[in-house]
Amino acid sequence: xIGLESIRKLSxxxxxKIVLLVVDxxxxxxxxxxxxxxxxxxxKPNLDSIASEAICGLVDTVGTGITPGSAPGHLSLxxxxxxxxxxxxxxxxxxxxxxxxVPGDVAARGNFCTVDGKGIITDRRAGRISTEENARICxxxxxxxxxxxxxxxxxxxxxRFVLILRGEGLSPGLTATDPQQVGLSPLGAEALSSExxxxxxxxxxxVAQAEEKLRGERFANMxxxxxxxxxxxxxxxxxxxxxxxxxIAVYPMYRGLARLAGMEVLPAGEDISGQxxxxxxxxxxxxxxxxxxxxxxxxxxxxxxxxxxxxxEELDSALPALLDLRPEVLIVTGDHSTPAALSGHSWHxxxxxxxxxxxxxxxxSEFSEPACLAGGMGRFPATEIMPLAMAxxxxxxxxxx
Amino acid sequence: xIGLESIRKLSxxxxxKIVLLVVDxxxxxxxxxxxxxxxxxxxKPNLDSIASEAICGLVDTVGTGITPGSAPGHLSLxxxxxxxxxxxxxxxxxxxxxxxxVPGDVAARGNFCTVDGKGIITDRRAGRISTEENARICxxxxxxxxxxxxxxxxxxxxxRFVLILRGEGLSPGLTATDPQQVGLSPLGAEALSSExxxxxxxxxxxVAQAEEKLRGERFANMxxxxxxxxxxxxxxxxxxxxxxxxxIAVYPMYRGLARLAGMEVLPAGEDISGQxxxxxxxxxxxxxxxxxxxxxxxxxxxxxxxxxxxxxEELDSALPALLDLRPEVLIVTGDHSTPAALSGHSWHxxxxxxxxxxxxxxxxSEFSEPACLAGGMGRFPATEIMPLAMAxxxxxxxxxx
Numbered sequence: 180x181i182g183l184e185s186i187r188k189l190s191x192x193x194x195x196k197i198v199l200l201v202v203d204x205x206x207x208x209x210x211x212x213x214x215x216x217x218x219x220x221x222x223k224p225n226l227d228s229i230a231s232e233a234i235c236g237l238v239d240t241v242g243t244g245i246t247p248g249s250a251p252g253h254l255s256l257x258x259x260x261x262x263x264x265x266x267x268x269x270x271x272x273x274x275x276x277x278x279x280x281v282p283g284d285v286a287a288r289g290n291f292c293t294v295d296g297k298g299i300i301t302d303r304r305a306g307r308i309s310t311e312e313n314a315r316i317c318x319x320x321x322x323x324x325x326x327x328x329x330x331x332x333x334x335x336x337x338x339r340f341v342l343i344l345r346g347e348g349l350s351p352g353l354t355a356t357d358p359q360q361v362g363l364s365p366l367g368a369e370a371l372s373s374e375x376x377x378x379x380x381x382x383x384x385x386v387a388q389a390e391e392k393l394r395g396e397r398f399a400n401m402x403x404x405x406x407x408x409x410x411x412x413x414x415x416x417x418x419x420x421x422x423x424x425x426x427i428a429v430y431p432m433y434r435g436l437a438r439l440a441g442m443e444v445l446p447a448g449e450d451i452s453g454q455x456x457x458x459x460x461x462x463x464x465x466x467x468x469x470x471x472x473x474x475x476x477x478x479x480x481x482x483x484x485x486x487x488x489x490x491x492e493e494l495d496s497a498l499p500a501l502l503d504l505r506p507e508v509l510i511v512t513g514d515h516s517t518p519a520a521l522s523g524h525s526w527h528x529x530x531x532x533x534x535x536x537x538x539x540x541x542x543x544s545e546f547s548e549p550a551c552l553a554g555g556m557g558r559f560p561a562t563e564i565m566p567l568a569m570a571x572x573x574x575x576x577x578x579x580x
Numbered sequence: 581x582i583g584l585e586s587i588r589k590l591s592x593x594x595x596x597k598i599v600l601l602v603v604d605x606x607x608x609x610x611x612x613x614x615x616x617x618x619x620x621x622x623x624k625p626n627l628d629s630i631a632s633e634a635i636c637g638l639v640d641t642v643g644t645g646i647t648p649g650s651a652p653g654h655l656s657l658x659x660x661x662x663x664x665x666x667x668x669x670x671x672x673x674x675x676x677x678x679x680x681x682v683p684g685d686v687a688a689r690g691n692f693c694t695v696d697g698k699g700i701i702t703d704r705r706a707g708r709i710s711t712e713e714n715a716r717i718c719x720x721x722x723x724x725x726x727x728x729x730x731x732x733x734x735x736x737x738x739x740r741f742v743l744i745l746r747g748e749g750l751s752p753g754l755t756a757t758d759p760q761q762v763g764l765s766p767l768g769a770e771a772l773s774s775e776x777x778x779x780x781x782x783x784x785x786x787v788a789q790a791e792e793k794l795r796g797e798r799f800a801n802m803x804x805x806x807x808x809x810x811x812x813x814x815x816x817x818x819x820x821x822x823x824x825x826x827x828i829a830v831y832p833m834y835r836g837l838a839r840l841a842g843m844e845v846l847p848a849g850e851d852i853s854g855q856x857x858x859x860x861x862x863x864x865x866x867x868x869x870x871x872x873x874x875x876x877x878x879x880x881x882x883x884x885x886x887x888x889x890x891x892x893e894e895l896d897s898a899l900p901a902l903l904d905l906r907p908e909v910l911i912v913t914g915d916h917s918t919p920a921a922l923s924g925h926s927w928h929x930x931x932x933x934x935x936x937x938x939x940x941x942x943x944x945s946e947f948s949e950p951a952c953l954a955g956g957m958g959r960f961p962a963t964e965i966m967p968l969a970m971a972x973x974x975x976x977x978x979x980x981x
Contacts, residue, residue, distance in 0.1 A: 208940055241979050242582040243960065244967030245590070248980035261980065262582060271981050520938075524978055526971040527940050548940065549956075558958045 183258065185578070186566055187419045195507035195572040197422070197467045198458075199564075201256060201433075202494060203249075204476030204517025206529040206548060210484050217479075217487045217519060218530060218547040223495035225502065229511060230532050231544035236556025237528035238564065240515055246526045249432060250274075252514030257416060257440045257469075258565035266439070267351065267408020272341045274435030276333060280410050285349045285378055288406040289332075289340040290357065291316060291399035292365075298401075300361045304338040305399035312398055313340060320402075323388045325381045342385065342404060350375035355405035356386060365403055382407075415441025416467065420569055425461060427454045428471035437469055451493065455500035462504055470501075476524075479517030487519050508535045508572045510564065511546065528558055535571035584659065584820050586979070587967060591822045596908035596973040598823070599859075599869045600965075602657060602834075603895060604650075605877030605918025607930040607949060611885050618880075618888045618920060619931060619948040624896035626903065630912060631933050632945035637957025638929035639965065641916055647927045650833055651675075653915030658817060658841045658870075659966035667840070668752065668809020673742045675836030677734060681811050686750045686779055689807040690733075690741040691758065692717060692800035693766075699802075701762045705739040706800035713799055714741060721803075724789045726782045743786065743805060751776035756806035757787060766804055783808075816842025817868065821970060826862060828855045829872035838870055852894065856901035863905055871902075877925075880918030888920050909936045909973045911965065912947065929959055936972035 207217035240255040241247045241262070250271055251261030266274075269286035280286060291313065293302045308316075313334040320332040328346030335341060352375035353368045368382040386402060393400045416424045418441065426437030427447045434444045445461050447454050454470055462468075474490035501509070512531040515524050530551040532543075541555035552558070556567075569575045608618035641656040642648045642663070651672050652662030667675075670687035681687060692714065694703045709717075714735040721733040729747030736742060753776035754769045769783040787803060794801045817825045819842065827838030828848045835845045846862050848855050855871055863869075875891035902910070917928040931952040933944075942956035953959070957968075970976045 208938065242967065243957075243964035244969070244971035244976060245582055246971065246976065246978045248978050251980040262586065265980070268981065275981075518938075525938070526968075526976070549943065552942065552956055552958075553954075558960070 181566065181578075183414055183419050186258070186569070186575070187414070189576045189578060190419065190421045190569060191574055191576055192421050193572065193574050195466065195574065196462070197508040197568050197572050198470065198501065198506040198510065199256065199468065199568070200470045200472065200501070200509070200511045201253070202472050202475050202491075202511060202513045204479045204515060204524065205491070205513035206516025206518070206525070206527050207479065207487065208518035208520045208527065210520075216548050217484060217491060219549070221488045221491035221495070223491055223546065225495045225498040226511065226546040227544060229509065229534050230546040230550070232540055233532035233534035233543070234538040234541055234556055235530070235532045235543040235546075235551040235554025237548070237551050237554075237558045238512055238531045238561040239528050239558065240561040244526050246524050247515040248524070249514060250436060253433065253436045254440070255561040256512065256514060256564060258419065258562055259413060259440070260562055264411055264413050266411055268406025269341065269351070269408040270410060272335060272339070272406070273333075273343060274439060275432040276335055276341065277431030277434050278333060278341065278343070279438070280343065281345070282410050283345070283347070283349060285344045285351045285407055285409055287342045287382070287404045287408075289342050290403040291338045291340065292401050292403050293399060294365070294401040298364050300358070300363060300365065300401070300403075303357070303359075303361060303403060307337045308398045310334065310336050313337065316393065316396070316399060319392055320389055323385055323392070325384050327377065328381055330385060338399065344378065344381055349378045351378070351407040351409045353379055353382060353407040356382070357403035357405045365401060368404065368407075411439070413439065417441050420467070420565065420574070422467040423465045424467040424469070425465040426469045426471070427457050428469070429454065430471070430473050433471040442469060451497040455497055458501060459504065475513070476517045479519050480523055482519050482522035484519035508533065508568050510568055512561075512564070531556065531564070533567060533571060537571050537573070582967065582979075584815055587659075587970070587976070588815070588820045590977045590979060591820065591970060592975055592977060593822050594973065594975050596975065597863070597867050597869070598909040598969050598973050599871065599902065599907040599911065600657065600969070601871045601873065601902070601910070601912045602654070603873045603876050603892075603912060603914045605880045605916060605925065606892070606914035607917025607919070607926070607928050608880065608888065609919035609921045609928070611921075617949050618885060618892060620950070622889045622892035622896070624892055624947065626896045626899040627912065627947040628945060630910065630935050631947040631951070633941055634933035634935040634944070635939040635942055635957055636931070636933045636944040636947075636952040636955025638949070638952050638955075638959045639913055639932045639962040640929050640959065641962040645927050647925050648916040649925070650915060651837060654834065654837045655841070656962040657913065657915060657965060659820065659963055660814060660841070661963055665812055665814050667812055669807025670742065670752070670809040671811060673736060673740070673807070674734075674744060675840060676833040677736055677742065678832030678836055679734060679742065679744070680839070681744070682746070683811050684746070684748070684750060686745045686752045686808055686810055688743045688783070688805045688809075690743050691804040692739045692741065693802050693804050694800060695766070695802045699765050701759070701764060701766065701802070701804075704758070704760075704762060704804060708738045709799045711735065711737050714738065717794070717797070717800060720793055721790055724786055724793070726785050728778065729782055731786060739800065745779065745782055750779045750782075752779070752808040752810045754780050754783060754808040757783070758804035758806045766802060769805065769808075812840070814840065818842050821868070821966065821975070823868040824866045825868040825870070826866040827870045827872070828858050829870070830855065831872070831874050834872040843870060852898040856898055859902060860905065876914070877918045880920050881924055883920050883923035885920035909934065909969050911969055913962075913965070932957065932965070934968060934972060938972050938974070
């Protein structure tokens with residue numbers, strides 16, 4: 180496939196707009212009694228009407244048989260090979276709470292845990308303490324000073340937190356302090372190369388001070404660190420595609436991923452109607468919009484087929500506000516499937532459609548898994564979506580003479 | 581595509597079973613008078629019934645336009661890129677007679693040939709001597725002693741034999757002694773690097789002693805060696821997929837290939853009913869079974885359309901024994917096509933189907949080339965079969981967070 184460097188050379192600025200609507204976890208599996216998937220079951224006249232004017236297909240965001248997490252699923256939709264651009268766990272955790280990292284920051288995922296009198300781990304998750312207790316402990320640890328860097332300790336959820344070290348000359352090449360099992364002592368962080376030695380010392384200093392401050396705490400009295408990582412060195416969407424790109428997402432994880440790709444983050448309100456309102460307000464200011472709809476994934480994760488059907492219908496009824504703007508290129512797809520039957524993400528390819536004046540529409544007139552299989556794109560990797568979108572927006576020059 | 585190293589990280593053990601039924605050479609071409617392929621002509625209610633509950637497609641085991649040999653065809657089905665994992669000719673010849681090689685062995689393919697009084701080759705295949713005559717000569721050559729290694733000389737068929745050198749510090753980096761044409765003398769084996777010099781000397785010693793022992797033989801009086809190779813350094817299926825894998829194959833070549841991939845070889849009896857009996861007996865002991873059905877390929881090679889149709893029907897009628905076991909994942913496909921019209925292997929993609937509770941079935945209800953083209957997998961590379969099988973067996977973790 181053609182690489183990002185080639186796309187960068189071919190891309191050009193134009194007045195057309197691209198809207199990428201990501202319906203999280205939209206792909207499904209047939210309901211046993213009806214043989215129909217969530218999409219086939221939903222009443223969704225707007226989505227079906229787009230399909231009848233679009234070129235359709237089924238996308239694999241990571242690869243055949245691979246169940247994508249949210250990060251690789253979205254990176255792939257933004258045009259990045261998710262195998263090559265593997266984002267570290269610490270960065271993802273920071274991104275997931277919408278924290279802005281700067282290049283050179285080292286982020287790590289932390290667990291609050293419990294240790295006995297001899298320092299042996301007795302519960303790696305401290306009984307999944309409440310998020311409120313987590314926030315209280317994070318405030319205690321925020322007082323820690325480490326020489327040579329600035330320390331941030333941010334609560335995530337239950338026993339999970341993020342540690343961010345900011346300073347000059349830091350390196351994420353460190354081993355975890357989490358031995359990943361109870362009955363052992365926490366490990367010291369070790370540098371994987373000489374350039375990370377200074378950072379290893381800082382992490383071990385932080386952990387020693389944390390142990391001191393948490394001594395005598397009732398629910399969690401120690402920390403375990405892993406997934407040390409820094410912002411990946413990825414070319415941004417404005418660099419590759421010369422797009423002024425914006426994200427309209429309600430959940431912090433997706434705003435964070437969009438920021439990694441170089442998008443600006445716009446207000447999103449609290450639901451899809453708030454997102455549509457934001458799209459209308461900022462429509463003239465950007466030429467690429469990523470809109471993220473979460474509820475399909477959440478209801479799929481719940482294993483609630485009917486609720487996922489209703490989420491699709493809720494999205495459908497919000498679409499006229501988007502359609503009224505007549506974006507030159509409109510894409511609707513998902514980052515992965517989340518069949519209610521599996522109560523979780525799955526490997527199944529995701530329905531896709533792209534509508535534009537130049538899309539060469541196929542015969543598909545329904546946005547669903549079996550219908551899209553017969554579409555003009557067939558089954559294809561999601562990293563091809565952005566080049567296709569750019570082409571349909573007439574934003575890509577000819578390749579070669 | 582995602583690599584074996586990534587799959588290894590994602591794979592996990594579970595109680596589900598995967599059965600891979602390889603119908604050798606199953607793909608075909610239309611019979612001139614009816615316009616139907618062997619599969620379309622055969623009466624095969626069981627295969628068609630599986631298709632109607634499965635996700636179907638057409639696989640390329642090596643690549644578009646490439647006619648696969650049995651080795652790359654099978655390696656690809658087992659998940660190995662057949663371009664990268666190229667097995668040497670000597671090893672294949674050894675594997676093909678079910679010989680167990682150990683790491684460090686150097687195997688070579690040998691031809692018995694005839695030379696004239698001046699040592700000039702007059703027939704590179706010694707008039708394709710009988711296999712019995714071959715065996716007799718091999719017994720003569722088995723007496724050869726070479727310093728520093730153990731020598732095995734094993735008959736294959738007609739003029740073909742295998743030479744195996746076993747010892748410390750051997751290297752297969754040698755040139756052939758076979759000049760590949762008559763009218764020339766056999767060449768000396770030359771080392772391609774300094775580490776192979778010792779082995780080159782051993783091979784040349786073996787050849788000199790063979791020449792001596794065969795002097796005066798009536799039908800074959802010299803040997804030609806080529807394809808020096810050692811066991812490839814490939815990760816095994818138990819390592820990659822954490823599967824306890826077994827092969828049930830009647831023919832030695834396929835048992836040998838399965839062994840290369842780390843499968844255990846089970847008794848197979850003499851035909852498909854013996855294979856089904858073995859499957860039933862060992863069903864609880866393994867979680868992956870490779871079952872090889874040969875007759876479709878043999879009858880295709882014969883150019884006998886009707887006989888190939890009957891071979892498909894014979895397989896079909898043996899299937900209930902397999903279906904009764906209700907494997908969680910059942911795959912039926914082939915290693916390549918062998919159209920009777922071509923009397924040999926061909927490049928045409930091979931019908932594929934995978935049945936599982938989670939397969940997202942398509943509308944295909946017939947196991948044939950044109951029907952599978954409309955399947956949910958479309959046309960795809962065979963190396964994606966194992967990740968898909970693992971996913972459907974719920975044996976793969978999510979990729980990324």
